[in-house]
Amino acid sequence: MQNNFPFLALVGQDKMKMALILAVINPALGGVLIRGEKGTAKSTAVRAMAALLPGQKAVDGCPYGCDPDSPEKWCSRCHELYGRREPESPPSRFRVRPLVELPIGATEDRLLGSLNLEKAMADGESVFEPGLLAQANRGILYVDEVNLLDDFLVDVLLDAAAMGRNFVEREGVSVTHPALFTLIGTMNPEEGELRPQLLDRFGLCVEVKGLADPMLRQEVIRERLAYESDPEAYVLGFAEREKELGVQIEKAGARLPGVELTDEALRDAVDVALRLGVDGHRGDLTVVKTAMTLAAWEDRPLDREMVLTAAELALPHRMRRKPFQDVDFNVRERLAEGGGATAWPAGGQATVSPGRAPAPPPSARVGRGACSWPRAPGGNCRSDPCACSLRLWCRGPPPWRRLAC
Numbered sequence: 435m436q437n438n439f440p441f442l443a444l445v446g447q448d449k450m451k452m453a454l455i456l457a458v459i460n461p462a463l464g465g466v467l468i469r470g471e472k473g474t475a476k477s478t479a480v481r482a483m484a485a486l487l488p489g490q491k492a493v494d495g496c497p498y499g500c501d502p503d504s505p506e507k508w509c510s511r512c513h514e515l516y517g518r519r520e521p522e523s524p525p526s527r528f529r530v531r532p533l534v535e536l537p538i539g540a541t542e543d544r545l546l547g548s549l550n551l552e553k554a555m556a557d558g559e560s561v562f563e564p565g566l567l568a569q570a571n572r573g574i575l576y577v578d579e580v581n582l583l584d585d586f587l588v589d590v591l592l593d594a595a596a597m598g599r600n601f602v603e604r605e606g607v608s609v610t611h612p613a614l615f616t617l618i619g620t621m622n623p624e625e626g627e628l629r630p631q632l633l634d635r636f637g638l639c640v641e642v643k644g645l646a647d648p649m650l651r652q653e654v655i656r657e658r659l660a661y662e663s664d665p666e667a668y669v670l671g672f673a674e675r676e677k678e679l680g681v682q683i684e685k686a687g688a689r690l691p692g693v694e695l696t697d698e699a700l701r702d703a704v705d706v707a708l709r710l711g712v713d714g715h716r717g718d719l720t721v722v723k724t725a726m727t728l729a730a731w732e733d734r735p736l737d738r739e740m741v742l743t744a745a746e747l748a749l750p751h752r753m754r755r756k757p758f759q760d761v762d763f764n765v766r767e768r769l770a771e772g773g774g775a776t777a778w779p780a781g782g783q784a785t786v787s788p789g790r791a792p793a794p795p796p797s798a799r800v801g802r803g804a805c806s807w808p809r810a811p812g813g814n815c816r817s818d819p820c821a822c823s824l825r826l827w828c829r830g831p832p833p834w835r836r837l838a839c
């Protein structure tokens with residue numbers, strides 16, 4: 435068993451954690467790019483996220499790991515073999531959710547898969563050797579140092595992530611297969627920027643920085659030392675809560691198709707994008723999708739606060755910038771400065787539709803004041819006033835969503 439540093443043991447970096455959770459719940463967000471200097475736990479967070487996700491059923495022998503219970507997403511091979519056998523389901527196996535890491539030196543064939551044209555000519559049959567995109571189907575595709583990857587490959591990756599399918603065409607022979615994966619890229623901007631055309635095609639983008647709070651920094655070291663002294667015991671201490679978090683993520687994914695987009699939320703998303711001067715419509719669309727994913731995660735109807743949180747994750751990297759200008763800034767402050775017909779309070783006064791889950795107390799909604807969530811035994815909020823601006827969770831017992839600040 436691998437003793438990955440647990441996701442819930444990561445101190446701070448709430449925005450990164452939230453972005454990862456949302457991108458995994460909804461791969462259609464178009465992936466997440468995590469930018470930050472060395473030593474800010476970017477890779478640790480990605481691997482920790484992958485490790486806590488529940489396993490999944492996959493069609494036995496299928497190179498794409500199709501879901502036996504979702505024939506509408508099957509590859510052509512599964513359709514051919516099992517399409518007429520309904521309601522009898524195909525043979526299946528249980529597997530760990532894939533985490534495929536793309537090496538920087540990977541070739542196009544390694545990524546997309548390749549067609550054996552000689553065999554195709556000889557036998558009249560196309561022989562496709564699946565690549566990393568096939569392996570990543572229904573899992574996570576992780577590219578460390580994505581800024582150092584060939585632009586063409588980044589382009590292909592982003593295409594596949596947006597469409598959930600991979601198309602390979604060689605000499606008039608074409609193959610397509612499902613490639614529904616969560617794309618996660620990490621990079622250190624000091625080592626070179628990603629081209630703006632590629633940057634704004636990542637669904638979400640977060641900037642991680644070393645923590646400024648001395649107490650949090652001390653805690654990072656304390657946690658790390660505890661982990662290093664006995665990784666197995668340390669990981670075991672988080673196992674139950676990590677498992678519960680994985681289950682919550684899966685449940686949110688199941689709730690997502692039922693989330694209703696309200697006229698207000700749509701209007702708010704467009705208003706935010708216009709006020710921040712975002713070009714094109716991809717930004718607005720991603721804000722809407724992200725806010726809906728957040729609604730599924732929090733199991734509450736969509737509200738303005740969710741649109742704001744979504745905008746923080748989906749817009750800053752899409753805005754017109756001067757060279758070397760930071761992609762990270764406070765969306766709420768920028769909106770509050772802007773004035774206009776819709777009041778966008780810096781503190782995020784959320785409007786919650788009536789019914790369903792009760793709204794948390796306003797002081798707990800956004801990290802702009804003391805966190806009033808009940809502390810679990812042993813304490814969970816790491817700082818007072820609460821520094822968590824994304825209502826993530828504290829480290830008490832589950833359910834975290836209700837303990838979140």
Ligand SMILES: [Zn+2]
Binds near residue numbers: 493499508511512
């Ligand atoms: Zn299949």
